[in-house]
Amino acid sequence: MQAGIFKVCLVVVTAIVNHPLLFPNNKTAVPANDDLIVEKLREREENLKKEQLELERLLSGQKEPAEDNPKTESKEPEGGSGWDLWSTVSMVIFLMIEVWRQDYKDNNSQEQSKEEDDLLFIGNNCHGVSLPNKPMLTIFHDQYIRASTHDAVRSREFVEGFADDLLEALRSVCNRDTDMEVEDSICIGSMYENWRVNRPLICDLLVPFAPPEPYHFRCHPWVSDPSIGPDKQNYGTIQVCGPDDGPSNCVCDRKRLGEDMLCLLHNPINNKKVTKDLNLLCLRNTNYLDIDQVMKWFQTAVTKAWGKISHKYEFELTFSHLDSPGALRVKFKSGKVISFNISPVVQYEDTDLYFISHFPSTPRGVSSSIYWMLSFAVYERRFLKDFAKKLPENSCHLSCLQIMTFLHSKQCHITGPSGLTTYHLKTILMHLLLRRPYSDWGAVMLEERLRDMFKSLEKSLLEKKLYHFMVGNGKLPETVNLPEHFREAEPVNIFRSFVLNRDLYQKTLSMFYEMLKNATVVINEYSLHLPNGHSNKMH
Template sequence: MKAAVLLFVLLKSLIHYPQLVGDAQDEETRHHMEVRAKQLEWERIRMEQEVEQLSLKQSGRAWGDLLCFSIHPWQAWAVAGLLVLLLRLYFYWKKRSHEAEDSGEEDGEDPVLDNDLRWLIQEHIQWPVLDLQKGCERTTDLMDNYTVYFGHVLANSFYPGLKRAIGVGSAFEGWSPREQDVVYQVLIPMTPPRGHSFHLELDSAEQRQGRNFRVRVQLECTCSKEQQAENMLCFLHHPEEELRSNQDPSLLDTLCTNSYLDVQKTARWFYQLVRAIWPALPQSHNWHLKLLPSRRSCQFQVTNGRKTFRIEILFGVRRGDSHIFVSSQPGCAGTPSTLWPESYAVAEVKFFQHIARRAPPDSLHLRCLQLFTRLQLGIGFSTYTMKTIVMHLLNTVPVSQWRRRDFLRRLGDINVNLRCCLEKKHLSHFVIGNKRFPRQIRLPLDITSAEPPNLFHHLARHPSVHSQAMSEYQDLQYRLASVLLNGH
């Protein structure tokens, strides 16, 4: 946005708002601001016409978007607060300008807009103090040690083979909406044990959220491999009596229900495995392990008296050679234990890694995402909704335009996209059917060619839910205005 446009907006606020005064006149000032707030709706229309005459370009539009969200009767006071913030920024800029003149510095190319203003607002916000990189490194080291012992313990068993854990979720993507209680989530790929094979079957029942699969476990003939398998008996061709006497049960008899791999049985088995192996790990000397309840994953925390890390282990089966899995992640309420929801977590974390490799050093795309997901906590919008909107923008807006100088512009983009999606009652899934998805991230053909599901389908089906969502959006705008004004 050009300096003239900013000065235009600031001058409008100076003309129509009382100047900063002493304590004795605070009550009168508040009264004038309340009266002025009631006139903001028609004033907005006139301002837009005047701004159009200034040939406002892209950066200016972002400021307009960021302010426009609250110029409604139900939030006129929020705009008043933002304009007060602009007034403060104006005096700050004026002071910096005088200092620059006194020191003989030349006025650069709109330094106020490109540097001071964005820097001041960015630094004004109280960001959560997180050290996600260190937490991810500790989690990765711990899971790598576990993987080594998984291999030793399960080498000659008929339980699933466990591959190296893959970090997924917000922490491994580089952001988190919470200052505390960060969950470091990993997914462990499972492979069938010897004499078994996995076959994924798409559940035909209509599902409201995502797709579910069943993992059918099938016994395979090992007669031709007996010499290689060290006295392994074939589950298909040896007598049951001999099998019961000389060999451990097959996977069908341990972790399956009606020939399908059971999520809850697998989770209980994981808990036993994690507890049994823990004393052998180097981390056990300085850290304390506490297992946490969960029916479809393995959750625990490790503590050394000063720091605590919470880890969730998901387990899944890869779809072919793609980056898509069916996993033990929680599904809809009442999901049968033999259903495994399709997971896009690995593909999404690889997408954020793809962006990070191309982003400039001062890119703020993760901070924008973190800000909006933090604001919506307790309102009703899911974290995944905000993440989906930001991912769509990252896939369309060049990464070079997410730098510090673009901070306000991108906040405006996110806000406007959320508003438009709510009004249209439609938000497309980011991975499924996305023709612009990076090709180096492998997807199954049926996902690439599918019609993107509408994550806001429930808003279209239930008018009362849509009304509630619009009300929650208003609350979100209040929080955003409060952050920009007060920093928290």
């Protein structure tokens, strides 16, 4: 009996020591001695079966000798039965351990296989994909991209002139004492960086707005806030602050005025009206600026402004998207259409950083209506403009980006949109500009630099890591004049969504390799059908 209990205790201790959760095997491979253990267990099982058969034979066929010598026989069956009982218990425990271990190993291997699925396409890397050769790329660039660039210049000139007129009308229909103050528009994006080729040619403009005095906006960017998750570091909030929330900079010093004196700046009647209007733009029961309310206000203001000047123009102005009130569409009597985006933004202090609801070409990234996205578009345009002065004449850097965005657009039409955007492609180019010498960007290096961009994008996709070009980039030139607070911040991974969303990542990776595979065919087809730089496919 004591021996049996000792055996059970020994088995339990062995089970605990060998349990995979206590000492996990990181390699998830079967240890070398596992096969030996399993073989011994099988031998033990066979021996137990033989002993059980022998015991049954003795109990059924040899009862009489047991009566002749009851003392001796009683000990043997008792001992044999005890041995058989404890052996069976031991066997069951060992089998349970083995089944448990196998289940754990299978589950662990399944988890590992899921991670390996992320690299499902790693064998189809761009080193083995033939991109269009240099002559074909040159033909395509001359016939398609240059023709689109010429059209872009005329579209920009029209949009800038019309936007100025529309905003001036908007100011005239607003009450200067109680309504928002709207500033001049700021041109940003691919159309003003000279690399947009996809139709329609859309101009993007930012329109800063601010509350009337003595109210002001207080912006809180989350770039370097350790309490904010990595998926929200490119966002922030905007508080609406009144005269009592900070220094008013008023020379009258309200607290020392007599009863018969009135400060026009702090007129309680006007302040009451301003407070009511500002509350309508905030999230209910808070002083945080609400994106949805701001969009409603801006759409109403644009509608009133157009009503005042529409008689001067012989075209129709409509909203392109209901969820983007600044997305406008001009349609001439000839049928020609010009689209552009006017996005209301809030300036961050005295910098060229702006808080925007979302970029018109991409959906809103977060669910809350008080989370505003930081836009570095002005700094990015400044970087590309200043860097181009150091590159060889007719450098190929924008041509690479144009070809890449063209292929991306055509592939999205085939397979549908994914998590990859033109902003990611632009980020890849800007990082590559800082890594390669200026002389590597000559016009004759178009094919090599285009391949470099594809390789860099593939590496970033496989690693699920692409850092924001501005935030935390110590290599950023001083001429960009980015505030030190953002230059010294921790880098922000703009591919973070691929870490959080496995399905989106698989779809994006699949789309990328399809784009690579179809690159030569697509460019050859467009080049052959564009002998004079014109094609119906462009429209």
